[in-house]
Amino acid sequence: MSDLREKIIQTSLELFDRHGFHGVTVKQIVQETNTSKGGFYHHFQSKDELLFVIHDTFITYVLKEAQAANVTHSSPIPKVQAIIQSFVQVFDLYKPHISVFYQESLYLKPAYEEEIKGKRDKFKRMVFNVIEEGQKTGHFRRELPLEITGMAILGMVNWIYKWYRRDGTYTIDQIAEVFTDLVLHFLLPGKEDSEYFRHMLKVPFFYESE
Amino acid sequence: MSDLREKIIQTSLELFDRHGFHGVTVKQIVQETNTSKGGFYHHFQSKDELLFVIHDTFITYVLKEAQAANVTHSSPIPKVQAIIQSFVQVFDLYKPHISVFYQESLYLKPAYEEEIKGKRDKFKRMVFNVIEEGQKTGHFRRELPLEITGMAILGMVNWIYKWYRRDGTYTIDQIAEVFTDLVLHFLLPGKEDSEYFRHMLKVPFFYESE
DNA sequence: TACAACAGACCAACCAGTCGGTCTTTACTT
DNA sequence: AAGTAAAGACCGACTGGTTGGTCTGTTGTA
Structure with a gap:
């Protein structure tokens, strides 16, 4: 299975925990995970x-x-x-x-x-x-x-x-x-x-x- | 003192309670309170x-x-x-x-x-x-x-x-x-x-x- | 060669906040 | 009491930046 998916979740978790769901943008998540918008939206619909x-x-x-x-x-x-x-x-x-x-x-x-x-x-x-x-x-x-x-x-x-x-x-x-x-x-x-x-x-x- | 200020707070309270701080826009607050952006920003810096x-x-x-x-x-x-x-x-x-x-x-x-x-x-x-x-x-x-x-x-x-x-x-x-x-x-x-x-x-x- | 995995430029929508202007109340002068 | 200037209260079109999401690719691999 995809390794990236899990990595995105982990990163998001830390970011959400600190700044809240609305305090974190998809761009931030993507940067912190070292991937791209494409990578993110390949694994998540939204x-x-x-x-x-x-x-x-x-x-x-x-x-x-x-x-x-x-x-x-x-x-x-x-x-x-x-x-x-x-x-x-x-x-x-x-x-x-x-x-x-x-x-x-x-x-x-x-x-x-x-x-x-x-x-x-x-x-x-x-x-x-x-x-x-x-x-x-x-x-x-x-x-x-x-x-x-x-x-x-x-x-x-x-x-x-x-x-x-x-x-x-x-x-x-x-x-x-x-x-x-x-x-x-x-x-x-x-x-x-x-x-x-x-x-x-x-x-x-x-x-x-x- | 101003009546509007209190009214804005009450309206915001209800809206925030239901939709969260980020789920409510200043525009919505202003509409629901029957006032304007001007009215809002006259009473609150932000x-x-x-x-x-x-x-x-x-x-x-x-x-x-x-x-x-x-x-x-x-x-x-x-x-x-x-x-x-x-x-x-x-x-x-x-x-x-x-x-x-x-x-x-x-x-x-x-x-x-x-x-x-x-x-x-x-x-x-x-x-x-x-x-x-x-x-x-x-x-x-x-x-x-x-x-x-x-x-x-x-x-x-x-x-x-x-x-x-x-x-x-x-x-x-x-x-x-x-x-x-x-x-x-x-x-x-x-x-x-x-x-x-x-x-x-x-x-x-x-x-x-x- | 076909398909999954990923890249990243691009976009339309939205949003907090601004700004020039109007109306109303207050305060002061004559 | 009338006149007026200044401040306070409020209006709403506008903006600049941001955001979630799209789309056209490119790469690796079965």
């Missing part, structure tokens, strides 16, 4: 297709990993651990992809957007399902609203792309460990009787509606 | 200045709120509650500002960027300080690494801009309540002795280094 390819390789990978984690384990707790672990680690592997994914998704052309959105929602539903399952089996606190809790988890993990550096204080595995700890601490029951919890807590509105 | 103004009004507000919450309370627990509460509520007030803030910060011109970055870091440090304070006083779990925990909180809250809708299932206050619950659940100690915690937890690497 600049937009390149954006799509970047989106797709990342989300496809994440989805596959989550499915694997889901199948391997049967209890909700190790499932959550495995999903978070693999999800967080993706940020080390695919950092530039992810930056582009979250920064530039607005600029995906409608046809491309739909395909990406489909896979993204699939992943989201997987995470939500695991939480819901855990709540049903009694492993996780039932009083937590699924949507809010789920988005909190996705949010804290997704945000990693804004601050993670390979040469930072902590490795990606340490971050994954702490995040798993944090999530399990708010998912698992058993703290409510602690003396510290005289403070307003326990999501009152959720009880009212029952 | 399109970039408009972007800066949007960034600045939001971050200035958040910073002010956090400082207020910090002064009002003295114990770390209500401080955390107040900061998260006000921070989350901002997403109802400033949703379009925030979308622009996080989507388009890459495109701020250097001089503008510096000013925004300064305020943003100030806010971050305030959050971190409250956590650190709580750890020192023994209110919060000491074994949690400050940076990772802090970014987890900022991440879950910041991510709200990606999914919150006014007409969604939950109100912004309910979201704030649940988020406060989640954060305090992983900050406060006292769960480790629960029977559920036979599972690997408690951030082992953090102990090793002591």
Whole structure:
């Protein structure tokens, strides 16, 4: 297969990561890759297709990993651990992809957007399902609203792309460990009787509606 | 003062929110606002200045709120509650500002960027300080690494801009309540002795280094 | 010789920003 | 109160540079 295609993607990734999709011109990409307009448009129909390819390789990978984690384990707790672990680690592997994914998704052309959105929602539903399952089996606190809790988890993990550096204080595995700890601490029951919890807590509105 | 200036900002906000900074031209802004290029450039030096103004009004507000919450309370627990509460509520007030803030910060011109970055870091440090304070006083779990925990909180809250809708299932206050619950659940100690915690937890690497 | 892989000059569309001009409000003088 | 000059607010045709994309080749290779 073509070597140039992959080289263009890698170069674009770095440039997009630093300057954003609109901050980088096809001319720049072509120069940095030591090729030509002809070379570029031989491999990609348009600049937009390149954006799509970047989106797709990342989300496809994440989805596959989550499915694997889901199948391997049967209890909700190790499932959550495995999903978070693999999800967080993706940020080390695919950092530039992810930056582009979250920064530039607005600029995906409608046809491309739909395909990406489909896979993204699939992943989201997987995470939500695991939480819901855990709540049903009694492993996780039932009083937590699924949507809010789920988005909190996705949010804290997704945000990693804004601050993670390979040469930072902590490795990606340490971050994954702490995040798993944090999530399990708010998912698992058993703290409510602690003396510290005289403070307003326990999501009152959720009880009212029952 | 000028009415038009505010009207331009509001229109731009909606347009940027939907199509991104680069997806909207000055011509479009001007048409949608029922004014002219002249009108626009009378109030703004450049399109970039408009972007800066949007960034600045939001971050200035958040910073002010956090400082207020910090002064009002003295114990770390209500401080955390107040900061998260006000921070989350901002997403109802400033949703379009925030979308622009996080989507388009890459495109701020250097001089503008510096000013925004300064305020943003100030806010971050305030959050971190409250956590650190709580750890020192023994209110919060000491074994949690400050940076990772802090970014987890900022991440879950910041991510709200990606999914919150006014007409969604939950109100912004309910979201704030649940988020406060989640954060305090992983900050406060006292769960480790629960029977559920036979599972690997408690951030082992953090102990090793002591 | 046929076709994929690439080169690079070229173009039409677009876009942020300019500039000379008009209308309206303010401020000052008589 | 009337007259007027200056400043502020706004208009819109125009421009110079840029950008994504095209098209006519040329080269290597099966």
